[in-house]
Amino acid sequence: MTLLGKLTLQALPLQEPLALYSGFGVFAIVLAILAWVIIKGYGPYVWREWITSVDHKRIGVMYCILAFVMLLRGMADAIMMRAQQAMAYNAPGYLPPSHFDQVFSAHGTIMIFFVAMPFVIGLMNVIVPLQLGVRDVAFPTLNSVSFWLTAAGVLLVNLSLVVGEFDKTGWLPYPPLSELRYSPGVGVDYYCWSLQISGIGTLMTGINFVTTILKLRAPGMHYTRMPMFCWTALASNLLIVAAFPVLTATLAMLLLDRYVGFHFFTDTGGGNSMMFMNLIWAWGHPEVYILALPAFGIYSEVVSTFSNKPLFGYRSMIYATMAICIISFTVWLHHFFTMGAGADVNAIFGIASMIIAVPTGVKIFNWLFTMYGGHVRFTSPMLWSIGFIVTFAIGGMTGVLLAVPPADFQLHNSVFLVAHFHNVIIGAVIFGVFAGYVYWFPKAFGFTLDETLGKWAFWLWLIGFWVAWGPGYVVGLEGMTRRLQHYDVAEWRPWLIVAEWGVVIVLLGIAAQIAQIVVSVRTREQRRDVTGDPWDGRNLEWSTASPPPPFNFAVLPDVTDQEPYWDMKERAREMGHLTRPEPEYQPIHMPRNSATGFVTAFLAVVTGFALIWHIWWLVVLGLIGAYATFVVFAWRDHDEDLIPVEEVARLDRANRAARSAALQHRQLRREAETQREPRE
Amino acid sequence: MLLSQLAGCGRAQLQPAGPISAAEREILLDAVVIMLAIVVPTIVATIGVAWWYRGSNQRARRQPHFVYSGRIEIITWSIPALVIIFLGGIAWISSHDLDPAQPLPSKAAPVDVQVVSLDWKWLFIYPKLGIASVNRLVVPAGVPLHLKVTSASVWNVFWVPELGSMLYCMNGMAGTLYLEADHPGIYHGESAMISGDGFADMHFDTDALSQDQFDTWVASTRSAGPALDDPAYRELLQQSVPPHPYTYRSVRPGLFSDIVMQRLPPGYGPTGEVPNVHPVGLQ
Numbered sequence: 001m002t003l004l005g006k007l008t009l010q011a012l013p014l015q016e017p018l019a020l021y022s023g024f025g026v027f028a029i030v031l032a033i034l035a036w037v038i039i040k041g042y043g044p045y046v047w048r049e050w051i052t053s054v055d056h057k058r059i060g061v062m063y064c065i066l067a068f069v070m071l072l073r074g075m076a077d078a079i080m081m082r083a084q085q086a087m088a089y090n091a092p093g094y095l096p097p098s099h100f101d102q103v104f105s106a107h108g109t110i111m112i113f114f115v116a117m118p119f120v121i122g123l124m125n126v127i128v129p130l131q132l133g134v135r136d137v138a139f140p141t142l143n144s145v146s147f148w149l150t151a152a153g154v155l156l157v158n159l160s161l162v163v164g165e166f167d168k169t170g171w172l173p174y175p176p177l178s179e180l181r182y183s184p185g186v187g188v189d190y191y192c193w194s195l196q197i198s199g200i201g202t203l204m205t206g207i208n209f210v211t212t213i214l215k216l217r218a219p220g221m222h223y224t225r226m227p228m229f230c231w232t233a234l235a236s237n238l239l240i241v242a243a244f245p246v247l248t249a250t251l252a253m254l255l256l257d258r259y260v261g262f263h264f265f266t267d268t269g270g271g272n273s274m275m276f277m278n279l280i281w282a283w284g285h286p287e288v289y290i291l292a293l294p295a296f297g298i299y300s301e302v303v304s305t306f307s308n309k310p311l312f313g314y315r316s317m318i319y320a321t322m323a324i325c326i327i328s329f330t331v332w333l334h335h336f337f338t339m340g341a342g343a344d345v346n347a348i349f350g351i352a353s354m355i356i357a358v359p360t361g362v363k364i365f366n367w368l369f370t371m372y373g374g375h376v377r378f379t380s381p382m383l384w385s386i387g388f389i390v391t392f393a394i395g396g397m398t399g400v401l402l403a404v405p406p407a408d409f410q411l412h413n414s415v416f417l418v419a420h421f422h423n424v425i426i427g428a429v430i431f432g433v434f435a436g437y438v439y440w441f442p443k444a445f446g447f448t449l450d451e452t453l454g455k456w457a458f459w460l461w462l463i464g465f466w467v468a469w470g471p472g473y474v475v476g477l478e479g480m481t482r483r484l485q486h487y488d489v490a491e492w493r494p495w496l497i498v499a500e501w502g503v504v505i506v507l508l509g510i511a512a513q514i515a516q517i518v519v520s521v522r523t524r525e526q527r528r529d530v531t532g533d534p535w536d537g538r539n540l541e542w543s544t545a546s547p548p549p550p551f552n553f554a555v556l557p558d559v560t561d562q563e564p565y566w567d568m569k570e571r572a573r574e575m576g577h578l579t580r581p582e583p584e585y586q587p588i589h590m591p592r593n594s595a596t597g598f599v600t601a602f603l604a605v606v607t608g609f610a611l612i613w614h615i616w617w618l619v620v621l622g623l624i625g626a627y628a629t630f631v632v633f634a635w636r637d638h639d640e641d642l643i644p645v646e647e648v649a650r651l652d653r654a655n656r657a658a659r660s661a662a663l664q665h666r667q668l669r670r671e672a673e674t675q676r677e678p679r680e
Numbered sequence: 681m682l683l684s685q686l687a688g689c690g691r692a693q694l695q696p697a698g699p700i701s702a703a704e705r706e707i708l709l710d711a712v713v714i715m716l717a718i719v720v721p722t723i724v725a726t727i728g729v730a731w732w733y734r735g736s737n738q739r740a741r742r743q744p745h746f747v748y749s750g751r752i753e754i755i756t757w758s759i760p761a762l763v764i765i766f767l768g769g770i771a772w773i774s775s776h777d778l779d780p781a782q783p784l785p786s787k788a789a790p791v792d793v794q795v796v797s798l799d800w801k802w803l804f805i806y807p808k809l810g811i812a813s814v815n816r817l818v819v820p821a822g823v824p825l826h827l828k829v830t831s832a833s834v835w836n837v838f839w840v841p842e843l844g845s846m847l848y849c850m851n852g853m854a855g856t857l858y859l860e861a862d863h864p865g866i867y868h869g870e871s872a873m874i875s876g877d878g879f880a881d882m883h884f885d886t887d888a889l890s891q892d893q894f895d896t897w898v899a900s901t902r903s904a905g906p907a908l909d910d911p912a913y914r915e916l917l918q919q920s921v922p923p924h925p926y927t928y929r930s931v932r933p934g935l936f937s938d939i940v941m942q943r944l945p946p947g948y949g950p951t952g953e954v955p956n957v958h959p960v961g962l963q
Contacts, residue, residue, distance in 0.1 A: 097877040170874050176851060177834040177875060181949040267852040268946055268955065273835065274850065307733070310747045313756070338837065339848045340780065340855040347775035351768040361718075361760030368726055369752060373743030376733045389726045397715045400764075404771045406778040407708045409845035410693045410701065413837060413872040479692030479841030481872040485880040489868065 005614035006186070011164045016099065022076075023162035052593040054140035055550055056125045059147045061444055063122025064437065066151060070114040073158070075507060077107035082468070082500040088486035089493040100485040101168035102187065106157065108171025109191060112287070113198060114154050116425065119433040120294045121150075121205055124233045126444050127436075128209060130541035130548060131227045133218025133557045133564070138211040139204075140591040141633065146201040146208065148601030153198025156608050160190040164612070167191035170483065172280050173254070175265035175273045180258045186612050188258065192251045193608040199248050206240030209233060218540065220559035224318070227539045227563075228304075228311055231318055232297030235325035236290045242329070243286040250279040274339065281332035289328040291425070293321060295432025296363055299385045302435050303367045305535050306382040307374030310563055313366040320359035320366075327356050337408045346405040353403035357396060364389055379535070380454035384435035387462045388427055395423030398473070416476025419469045426465050434461075434513075442529040446546045450523070453516035460509030468502025471495035531662040532655060538566040545655040551588045551643055554652035555580075572663055578656060585649040589640040596633040600626055692841035697867055697888070698860045699784065700844030707774050711767060718763055780845045781856040783824070790826040790858070791819060794936040797829075797836035797849040797871065799919040799947045800878025805908075805931055811901045812908050814916075816925035817886045820894040821864045829855040830940050832917065833947025837872035840886045846872055854940045861888035876950075881921040901927045908932060917948050 013019040037046055050058055080095065080103050087093040095103065129137055137143050160166040167187040169178045178188045213234045217226070226234075254276065256262040263269030265276045304311045311317060333341070333349035367389060376382065398420040402408050411417055434457075442448045475492045520527060533542040543565040544552055561567035571579050607622030609615075696702040733740050783790065794805040795817075805812045817840075819825055829838050831849035839846035843859045861867065871882035889897060906912055908928035913935065938944045945955045 097880065101874070101877070168876075174835060174873075176946070181951075181955060182834050182876065182947075184949070184951060267850070268942055274853075309744050312747055313753055314747070316753050316756070336848070338846050339850075340853075342781075343776040343779040346779075347772045350771040350775060351764075354764045354768055354771065358757070358760040358764055362756050364722060364726075365752075365756035365759075368722070368729055369746075369749075369756075371726075371729045371733055373741065373746045374733050375735050375742055375744070376730050377735050378730075382730075386726060386730050390723050393719045393723050393726075397712070397719045400715060400767065401708065401711050404707060404711050404767065405775040406704050406845075407711060409778065409780065410704045410708065410841065412846060413839075477693055479839075479868060479870070481837075481839065481870055483874045483879065487880065488883075 003615075003617075005610070005616070007163075007613040007615065011186075011613075012162065019099070019161055026158065027162065048593065051598050052144075052595045054136075054144045054591050054594055054597075056129050056137050056140065056143060057444060057548065059143050060122045060125030060127075063118045063125055063147055063150070066147075066154060067115050067117075067119035067122060067433075070110050070118070070154060071510070074107055074110040074115055075503075075510060077103050077110070079500075079503050079507065081107065082496070082503045084485065085487075085496045086493075086500040088484075089490070089496075090488050091486065093486055095485070097485045098165075098168060101170075101483070102166040104483055105167040105170050105173075105187075105191070106160075109167070109195075110157060111425075112171065112291075113195060114150070114157065116291045116429050116433070117202065118150055119437075120236070120291055120429070121146075121202070123298065123433060123436045123440065124209060124236075124294060127440055127541055128212065128230055128233050129216075130443070130544065130552055131230050131539050132213065132216060133221060133540045133553060133559060134212070134216045135552050135556075135588070136591060137208050138216055139208050141594045141596055142204050143208055144594060144597030145600055146205040146597075148597035149201030149204075149604055150198045152601040152604040152608065153194040153201070155605050156190060156194035156197065156612075159609065160187070164190065172284065174280075175254065175257070175276050176267060178254060179266055181266075188254075189612040192255050192258075193611055196248060196251055196255075197604045197608050199244055199251075202240055203244040203248070206237045206244065209237040210241055213237070218553075218556050218559050218564075221564070224315065225559055225562045225564070227297075228300035228314070228317055228321075229294070229297035229539075231321050232293040232295075232300075235321050236293045239286045239290045239293075239325060239328065243283045243290065246279060247283040247287075250276060250283065253279075274336075277336055277339075278332075281335040282329075284335065285332040286328045288424075289324055291429045292432075293324060295388075295429045295436075296321070298432045298436040298439070299367060299388060300363075300370075301539070302381045302385050302439050303370050305439075305537050306377045306379055306385075307371045308377075308536070309370055309374040310538065310566070311366070312369040312372070313362075314562060316362060317366055320362045323359040324356055327352065327359075331356065334403055334408070337405045338412045343405075350403045350405045350408075354400050357400050360396060364393065379438075380449075380451055380458055381435040381439040383455060383458045384431045384438070387458060388431040388435070391427035391431070391462070391465065392424065395420060395427045398423060411476065413481055414476040415472045415480045415482055418482045419472030419476055422465075422469050422472070426461075426469075431461070434458075439535070440541070442534045443532075443541055443546050443548070445524075446529055447520065447524040447527045448529060448534055449520045450516050450527075453512050453519060457509050457512040457516060460505055460512055464502050464505030464507075464509055466502070467505055468499050471499045471502070531658050533565075533659075533662070538563040540565050543568065545651065545658070549648075549651040549655075550590055551648065554585060554588075554648050554655075555583045572659075573666070576663075576667070578660055578663070582653070582656065585645050585652065587645045588643045588648055590643055592636075592639055592641045594633065594636075596629055599629045603629065692868065695842065696844070697842040697865055698844055698862050700778065700859055701842055702862075703774075703778055704844055707770065707778075711770065714763065714767060714770075718759060778845070780847055780858065782858060783826070784858045784860055786824045786860070788823040790824040792826050792828070793817070793819070795827050795829045795838050795849065796936065796939060797831040797833065797838065797875070797882070798916050799833045799876060799949075800882050800921050801916070802838075802869075802871075802882065802884050803832075803916060805936055806898075807931075807936065809898055809902075810930055811898065812928040812931045813901070814922055814926050814928075815884045816927075817869060817884055818894065818897050819861060819886065819888050820891050821861045821888040823891070824858055824860045827857040827859065828936065829857055830936070832939050832944070833949075834875045835873050836875050836882065838869070839872045840867050840869040842867040843886065848873065851946055852940065852942050854936075861886070864888050864890055864893070876919070878919065878921045884925070902929050905929045908935065913944070917945065918952060919948065919950060 084093045084095045164186040173188050253264040263271035265271050265273050331353040334353045337346050475495045480492050529546040532546045603622045603625040610618035696705050796803040804817050829847050829849050831851045836849045837846050847855045847857045867886040869884045869886045905927045908931045
């Protein structure tokens with residue numbers, strides 16, 4: 001045993017210039033940003049207002065930034081894969097198998113765990129407490145720990161670019177291939193430890209949000225008055241609480257196999273490799289709905305707001321959401337119909353999987369009827385929503401097709417399957433978080449995003465998606481299996497070349513989104529959201545200023561309706577002034593900033609890295625450090641800061657003034673309109 | 681080679697060459713048509729409704745308080761439910777009809793083939809004929825194939841799209857799969873499960889021959905080539921990609937069951953070391 005365990009200079013990719021340069025390129029960019037922050041003197045601000053912040057809005061924004069940065073990494077992987085398959089007809093291409101296998105494994109892992117998950121969780125963080133009309137989540141410091149542990153997982157995954165290697169067995173490392181005998185490198189360990197660390201963060205997010213939604217709601221907000229996004233967030237977090245321990249336990253068993261010679265999954269030692277697949281999908285299928293349900297919630301908000309109508313069939317939507325939540329736990333076996341289970345088992349799980357299409361179909365019809373009779377505004381969030389319905393209808397159809405066991409016997413693990421899940425993950429989850437991102441951006445930052453570039457981004461993504469994955473369905477039906485580093489079937493090639501162009505179009509879509517941010521930040525003064533309600537919204541998040549004050553609401557709102565803020569606006573319009581007189585302001589206690597999350601995550605990275613490289617003394621140090629951090633946090637004397645009453649009053653008066661002005665402005669405009677166009 | 685690609689590989693699952701793949705195509709197409717009947721109107725209606733109720737349309741009748749209708753709720757729940765009941769019926773019946781382990785009705789006795797996936801090649805053992813083939817599956821057309829599928833190493837999936845159902849190859853387990861080729865031809869076969877660096881090379885031709893040609897092939901195979909004994913099998917356990925398909929004139933009896941029952945060690949993996957797990961059978 002040496003001081004550095006398995007870690008030697010050979011872990012650096014000195015032989016692979018591509019990995020070396022990209023790795024060090026990323027490293028240099030990170031260093032440059034850090035240097036810029038420090039030189040410009042932003043260090044204390046970043047530390048105080050962001051890194052140690054326990055404010056749910058700040059944490060949510062950091063989740064979304066993390067997701068967007070990792071989207072770029074995942075996209076780079078996607079382009080590399082598509083380029084390889086476009087080139088590698090009867091040829092080795094430019095990526096050797098050992099590298100190609102890491103690329104597709106990293107792409108899947110990153111896109112699911114470090115793009116889709118943080119984006120969804122980030123939007124829930126920013127919006128759920130605002131929609132519930134409360135000041136923060138139930139456990140603010142825990143929330144910060146959750147975020148930083150996710151970031152720790154991200155860091156470990158990216159570290160594998162430069163130090164060692166990543167998993168080569170796919171985004172779900174099935175044994176026996178992932179066992180030590182067939183994967184002796186550190187790739188699977190990087191995978192497992194980054195997901196163990198970020199998985200703990202996700203589980204704590206689940207506990208936090210279930211508690212928040214069940215226990216902290218504004219006075220009068222009954223369950224049947226909660227906005228649909230909160231309902232879907234509740235369902236999603238219930239799934240997290242139920243499913244993520246399964247993932248943690250499964251990976252723990254794989255790690256025990258790899259580190260101490262257990263035989264949970266080694267067929268030769270009395271274990272059973274099939275059990276890994278069984279367990280991982282017992283988590284994996286609910287995971288699909290952990291991502292999709294909040295996206296459905298976003299569409300519900302967006303379609304309702306931009307149709308100027310309440311959500312159609314609200315109760316039906318709740319039933320549909322909770323039905324999906326429960327049924328999603330009863331279908332996991334459809335991921336291995338081709339394993340040779342009997343006809344009864346296959347048929348039962350096939351039918352259970354199809355049943356999910358019923359509540360999902362109901363949701364689509366309810367969005368349709370929300371638009372029916374409405375006043376539809378084609379803003380970019382609305383475009384994402386309509387693009388979603390069209391795309392997802394087809395993705396859902398191919399999903400039901402895969403749920404028919406004999407059809408799956410010919411489609412399983414083919415590119416058709418890969419096209420299907422990209423169809424639903426991009427079409428439902430990614431379109432959804434983009435809709436939510438544009439919709440709620442002014443709430444988080446106080447100015448709207450540029451609509452022209454936003455619409456460009458939408459059309460490029462939509463077209464790019466279909467150009468990339470339409471051919472996927474075709475080659476899947478031509479018998480192409482997934483993850484091929486090279487192939488010799490001539491029919492596949494033209495489609496794979498088209499698919500590569502599709503990825504390029506998607507990349508242009510991402511470029512449009514980056515340009516959108518740059519342009520919008522530069523012109524932010526013209527696009528300030530002074531009213532806090534830029535879209536004529538219907539739920540409580542639009543009743544507070546943009547960006548909201550740290551305490552969200554000076555006085556918790558009284559909820560008397562399923563659409564509390566719309567209800568308030570209606571009454572105010574009738575009364576001609578704000579519904580509530582100025583309240584007696586009180587000073588507000590807010591949870592104090594804490595470096596606990598950041599320090600814990602730093603130590604988690606150290607521990608994870610040490611575990612991957614078998615540096616045992618460092619593992620011990622890291623764990624002791626993490627425990628010490630917890631003890632220091634637990635023994636803190638001050639856990640709250642007081643926001644003085646003058647500050648509360650000042651911020652709330654500004655918000656009230658803006659609302660009054662908006663109300664009067666609206667009334668003047670109405671009067672002008674009625675004079676110009678006399679009623680028939 | 682080119683001819684075989686043109687003849688064999690276009691639209692594999694949609695150009696079936698056997699009864700199983702033909703039945704599976706039927707189900708696939710039926711299910712798609714049934715679903716299109718609801719998916720297409722939904723897409724058209726979504727775009728139509730969104731466009732008709734656009735803010736600038738003076739002719740649209742606005743109903744800002746239309747948020748519930750019992751009748752519409754019943755319809756929105758029943759349409760998908762009815763479709764799924766119908767499709768569920770299809771799934772139930774077809775799962776039983778097309779259970780991979782179900783023998784095919786035929787006058788001819790099925791040909792037994794034992795399929796072993798190795799790193800990174802396929803071994804096809806013909807137990808009754810006493811021969812074996814690597815990376816080329818030769819079968820008679822018009823006769824059912826009775827395949828026993830296992831892996832001597834990591835997982836793979838045995839798949840010949842034009843013939844039908846795929847099946848996982850797993851160490852310590854033997855899956856049963858019945859397939860049949862209707863007519864002579866060369867059909868592309870592959871592994872549909874990542875199995876390491878040589879995975880992309882784990883494809884093989886399935887040559888369906890006429891009975892006469894098949895008998896000739898069996899006779900010529902028996903008369904030439906190496907024997908598959910324990911040392912030869914030990915070679916196969918090493919990670920490698922054979923440059924060409926080849927055959928064995930004889931096979932040690934009981935080899936397949938020794939692999940399945942784990943009396944032989946599993947694939948050696950990248951280190952090339954013989955696994956230290958009670959290798960009873962290999963002396």
